[in-house]
Amino acid sequence: MEEKVLLKGNEIIGEAAIRSGCKLFFGYPITPSTEVIEYLSANLPGQGGTVLQAEDEIGAINMCYGAACTGSRVMTASSSPGVSLKQEGLSYSAAVELPMVIVNVNRCGPGLGGLGPAQSDYFQSVKGGGHGDYHLIVLAPSKAQELYDYTMQAFDLADQYRNPVMVLTDGYLGQTMEPVVLKERPPAQEWDRSWIVDGAEGREKRILASYSLTNEIGEANNLYWEAKYKEIQKKEQQWEEFHTEDADYLIVSYGTTGRISKSTVLNARKKGIKLGLIRPITLWPFPVNAFKPFLGKIKGIVTVELNTGQMIEDVKLAVNCGVPVELYRRQGGMLPTETEILEYIEEMIMKTDAKEVQA
Amino acid sequence: MNKVFSRSKGLTDVPFTFCPGCTHGIIMRLIAEVLEELDILEETIGVSPVGCAGFSQDFFTCDFVGAAHGRAQAVGTGIKRALPHRTVFTYQGDGDIAAIGTQHAVHVAARGEKITSIMVNNAIYGMTGGQMAPTTLTNMKTSTSPFGRDPQTMGFPMDFPKLLAGIPGAAYVASVSVDSPKNIKKTKDAIRKAFKVQQAGLGFSLVSVLSTCPTNWGLNPSESLKWLRENMMPIYEMGELKVSEEVEKL
Ligand SMILES: Cc1ncc(C[n+]2csc(CCOP(=O)(O)OP(=O)(O)O)c2C)c(N)n1
Ligand code: SF4
Ligand SMILES: [Mg+2]
Numbered sequence: 001m002e003e004k005v006l007l008k009g010n011e012i013i014g015e016a017a018i019r020s021g022c023k024l025f026f027g028y029p030i031t032p033s034t035e036v037i038e039y040l041s042a043n044l045p046g047q048g049g050t051v052l053q054a055e056d057e058i059g060a061i062n063m064c065y066g067a068a069c070t071g072s073r074v075m076t077a078s079s080s081p082g083v084s085l086k087q088e089g090l091s092y093s094a095a096v097e098l099p100m101v102i103v104n105v106n107r108c109g110p111g112l113g114g115l116g117p118a119q120s121d122y123f124q125s126v127k128g129g130g131h132g133d134y135h136l137i138v139l140a141p142s143k144a145q146e147l148y149d150y151t152m153q154a155f156d157l158a159d160q161y162r163n164p165v166m167v168l169t170d171g172y173l174g175q176t177m178e179p180v181v182l183k184e185r186p187p188a189q190e191w192d193r194s195w196i197v198d199g200a201e202g203r204e205k206r207i208l209a210s211y212s213l214t215n216e217i218g219e220a221n222n223l224y225w226e227a228k229y230k231e232i233q234k235k236e237q238q239w240e241e242f243h244t245e246d247a248d249y250l251i252v253s254y255g256t257t258g259r260i261s262k263s264t265v266l267n268a269r270k271k272g273i274k275l276g277l278i279r280p281i282t283l284w285p286f287p288v289n290a291f292k293p294f295l296g297k298i299k300g301i302v303t304v305e306l307n308t309g310q311m312i313e314d315v316k317l318a319v320n321c322g323v324p325v326e327l328y329r330r331q332g333g334m335l336p337t338e339t340e341i342l343e344y345i346e347e348m349i350m351k352t353d354a355k356e357v358q359a
Numbered sequence: 360m361n362k363v364f365s366r367s368k369g370l371t372d373v374p375f376t377f378c379p380g381c382t383h384g385i386i387m388r389l390i391a392e393v394l395e396e397l398d399i400l401e402e403t404i405g406v407s408p409v410g411c412a413g414f415s416q417d418f419f420t421c422d423f424v425g426a427a428h429g430r431a432q433a434v435g436t437g438i439k440r441a442l443p444h445r446t447v448f449t450y451q452g453d454g455d456i457a458a459i460g461t462q463h464a465v466h467v468a469a470r471g472e473k474i475t476s477i478m479v480n481n482a483i484y485g486m487t488g489g490q491m492a493p494t495t496l497t498n499m500k501t502s503t504s505p506f507g508r509d510p511q512t513m514g515f516p517m518d519f520p521k522l523l524a525g526i527p528g529a530a531y532v533a534s535v536s537v538d539s540p541k542n543i544k545k546t547k548d549a550i551r552k553a554f555k556v557q558q559a560g561l562g563f564s565l566v567s568v569l570s571t572c573p574t575n576w577g578l579n580p581s582e583s584l585k586w587l588r589e590n591m592m593p594i595y596e597m598g599e600l601k602v603s604e605e606v607e608k609l
Contacts, residue, residue: 024441050440054433055466062430062463066406066437069424074437092427197422197438199445201401205371207416209407209425 003182009147009174010035010077013103013167015182016151017075018047022101024074025051026063028082032115032171033105036077057082061089061102068098069208071196073155077103079171080121081112083129090164091130094225095210097195099158101151102136102166105174108306108333116333117172117256122310125168126284133222135229137165137236138283140254144178150281152185159191161232168283170306172256172335238281239290243269247276249345250294252315253304254280256335261304263338268345275345283311288318299352301325302345304336324352367391369400373417380573380580383411385537386479387418389547390450393554394421403446404438406431408460410452411485411572429460432467435474443473446557453480453494457519464523471528471562475553478520478565481572482591489575493517496590501575516594520567524601530562532601536569536592538584549599552609561605569595 007015014036017025025044027037041051054060060076067074078086083104093100104125108118125138137157139150147169154165197206212218240258243265244250253261258279268275278290301323303312309327316325328344330336366372369391375384394400400421407416409428416423426434431449439447449456456464456478467474483501484490490503496516498507508516524532533549536542546568553564569591571583578586 024437026437052436052440055462058430059433059436059463059466062426062433063437063440065426065430066424066434066439067441068437069434070438070441072441074441088427089430096425197404197424198442199402199404200420200422205420205422207423207425209416209423211413211425 002184004179005182006177006179008035008177009144009169010105011039012144012147012180013077013151014039014043016148017101018044018049019182020073020152020155020185021188022073022075022155023049024067024072025049025076026054026060026067026074027076027078028054028057028060030079030082032107032174033077033079033103035174036103036105057085058089061086061093064100065089065093065096065098068093068100069096069197071193071198073099075101075103077105079105079107080109083121083124087124087130090136091128091132091134092210093164094134094136095132096208097162098164099162100164101154101158102164103151104166104168106168106170108331114333115171117170117306117335118331118333119170119255119257119306119310120331121168122283122305122307125166126286126314134225135232135284137161137163137232137285138168139165140168140281140283141173142255142259142279143173144176144180147173148180148182156188157236159188161228162195163228163232168255170256233285236282237285237287237289239287240279240281241290242277242279244276244278244294246274247294248274248299249276249349250298250301251275251277251304251341251345252280252301252311253277254283254311257304257306260336260338261341264341264345267338267342273346273349280311286314286318291318295319295322298323300348302348303327304341305329306335307331367395369394369420370418371420375418376414377411378574380571380583381411382537382570383479385543386477386546386568386570387415387450389543389550390448390477391419393547393551397551397554397558399446399554403448404442406435406438406447406449408449408451408455409486410455412450412452412455412479413486415450429455429458430463431455432460432463432472432474432476436467436472439472439474446554448475448477448554450477451479452485453478453482453519454484454492457493457517464519465526468523468526468529468563468565471530473557473560473562475557475564475566477550478567479570480567480595481570482516483572483575485572485575489572494519496594518595520565520600521596523565528562529565529601530603531556531564531606533565533599534567534595534597536587536597538569538587555609556606559605559609561603
């Protein structure tokens with residue numbers, strides 16, 4: 001039966017993890033993500049799971065690494081400085097191909113920064129973050145229901161591709177209470193488990209490690225991972241489109257600003273401006289396919305971000321510089337209003353129109 | 360013909376790749392023999408570190424996970440929490456456990472994590488070519504203390520097992536050496552006891568083993584054993600440093 005509940009965003013992530021069959025959680029408190037570990041501490045042990053408050057985030061991610069090696073569903077959650085500490089462990093996890101879910105309730109940085117909502121960890125999340133060529137699959141919810149749905153999906157993708165999956169959100173979504181339908185998810189598919197390490201009982205020993213003894217082995221490993229990442233890029237791009245059919249201009253924005261941008265689009269439409277929105281759901285793989293139908297049809301794109309302009313680089317690559325791409329951003333924990341965004345877009349339209357007249 | 364000695368079932372047939380006279384190999388053989396004798400090879404998961412100790416993953420016949428430098432005990436914690444009925448051990452160098460991994464060592468002890476750690480103390484960073492370790496002796500020359508370790512600027516050698524022995528969740532802590540047949544036997548006894556502590560669920564167990572690194576000490580194998588005896592054993596407290604009441608009853 002589908003239940004509707006009112007919970008804080010971070011608690012919803014915890015509930016989704018429990019309902020996804022997550023058996024172990026390792027974490028270390030940090031605002032604005034702490035309710036994840038608090039919620040799970042209260043609720044996971046009762047469901048036969050384990051929650052352990054680690055000595056630090058390095059400990060937590062390496063505990064996840066160990067637990068994931070046994071084939072158990074495992075999760076950790078943190079916020080920006082804590083996620084920085086996890087990077088070495090994430091690199092090792094990607095190299096050993098361990099399914100696990102990492103939640104980053106992004107706060108603003110750099111340094112200790114502040115607790116307000118930000119998207120300043122975009123690069124860290126989608127470009128690798130730690131050392132070496134690897135990728136996390138990154139999902140970006142924009143409302144409570146998606147915190148629930150995408151967390152569940154994160155566990156499935158992690159198993160399917162044997163890869164760490166990040167749910168990237170921010171303090172605004174993590175701290176806001178909203179109603180959520182606790183949808184049942186069909187039982188996860190059974191993936192091959194002939195790689196797990198659980199004691200060599202009646203079988204050959206297994207080693208899960210990432211050292212490459214020779215450069216030849218190193219290159220072969222990297223080619224193998226590259227092929228896997230290419231497959232993910234091909235199959236797993238997700239995005240939402242909002243009023244894009246006849247759009248002259250597009251906003252590209254994810255998460256909290258993706259949500260605010262929907263109001264901007266509606267207000268623009270009232271004024272007769274043909275504005276649409278592409279909201280990336282997977283930040284990696286970046287939904288490059290979303291842009292193809294609009295090339296040659298639209299006059300401009302604005303990315304709306306809570307950083308100095310990070311995702312804009314991926315958007316420019318996606319349109320291959322064939323469309324002017326501008327940035328509207330707030331930083332340091334500030335959120336833009338839908339009106340601010342629209343004012344910026346109206347200015348941009350005026351400039352573009354002026355250029356057209358000149359031409 | 361009567362076979363009086365053979366390779367332990369706990370070891371694969373991959374030949375050891377350690378430098379001549381290195382005692383890493385002796386310690387690994389002892390662990391393998393204990394696992395075989397306790398008949399737990401099929402239910403044991405080892406965690407290897409980064410360092411010369413890291414090659415352990417290829418030498419044992421049990422399952423192994425390779426951890427990042429210093430993280431073996433956190434990884435071991437994750438495995439043990441996921442599979443509480445399996446035996447989990449970490450095999451780590453002194454730099455791995457007592458420098459970069461200190462926080463995990465202290466906290467597995469504090470939590471009484473039911474894993475066993477073997478610390479191989481050669482007073483140096485072997486794998487990376489002989490730099491100073493937290494265990495490097497006062498005045499000892501290494502590539503990063505070329506004029507000898509000066510405690511005023513480089514700190515004192517740390518008796519790490521002694522530190523861990525003071526933590527309540529540490530049920531069994533022993534400091535042993537493999538410099539002589541007699542001490543090799545004591546080391547095996549300590550390793551066996553440490554695994555039994557884990558099997559009985561009594562808490563965290565650690566065996567620190569003084570070990571040679573002829574290559575980076577610049578000594579030949581027999582000089583190395585003598586150097587260890589004369590210089591390391593007086594500095595590091597030897598013997599059983601912690602035997603909890605429950606362990607006494609084992
Ligand atoms: C994060 C990180 N820092 C540094 C290193 C380089 N490194 C590899 S092994 C090692 C020291 C190993 O010394 P020890 O733990 O005493 O083991 P031994 O080789 O002496 O057995 C260092 C510094 C690394 N691999 N990872
Ligand atoms: S470098 Fe030292 S510790 Fe490493 S194998 Fe050689 S002798 Fe042993
Ligand atoms: Mg060493």
